Amino acid sequence: MKTLFLSLTIILNFDCFCQVLEDNRDSKKYYIVTIGEQTWMAENLNATTFRNGDKIPLAENEGDWWTADEEGKPICSYFRFDKKNGVEYGKVHNWFAVNDPRGLAPEGWHVSTDQEWITLSLFLGGDDVVGEKLKSTEHWDWEGSGINTYGFSALPGGSYHMDGGFYYDLGIVGEYWTSTESSERLAFYRSMHNEDKFLRREDMYKSSGMAVRCVKDK
Secondary structure (H helix, E strand, O other): OOOOOEEEEEEHHHOEEEEEEEOOOOOOEEEEEEEOOEEEEOOOOOOOEOOOOOEOOEOOOHHHHHHHHHHOOOOEEOHHHOHHHHHHHOOEEOHHHHOOOOOOOOOOEEEOOHHHHHHHHHHOOOHHHHHHHHEOOOOOOOOOOOOOOOOOOEOOOEEEEOOOEEEEOOOOEEEEEEEEEOOOOEEEEEEEEOOOOOOEEEEEEOOOEEEOOEEEOO
């Protein structure tokens, strides 16, 4: 097992000091930030394999999503099935990938929980204002960008919903799964919109596709 590579780097567009995590699975590098007592990925997950080395199934069309839903199996995709979108926005995953026992997060990390988002929000002043503090300073449409207080750099990468496909376009909404179920068919997620400062807490069908942010294990 390779050792995780961490280095301290100045990232000008983050306006803060950020570290870099190298994911042993595919050598992808992610900026990470410490906010309060938590260390978060400052980019959306874009892994190719689970922690055990098995490939994460990649949807190439709508039919692949429907099949995964019917079978209750993990799947991910690039926004509108276009790999070019993965460079900036990473992948969207269904919740079956989030909860897969093979491990979606890098070694030493885990997919953020509902409680960890609550802790993050309280540290930054509450759901009414935290969206603006988490959103990146660019990419959000209609002057909807944030102030990116700690370099979290939330992105408006859209999402996939079974009742409407890629329902929101890039620049409008960023939606993030948590690893926490709300019922047998639903799980909690967080969303930020270009039109306000809020961080929303809602639940959605596990077959939906959303971005993922990971938190470092304690």
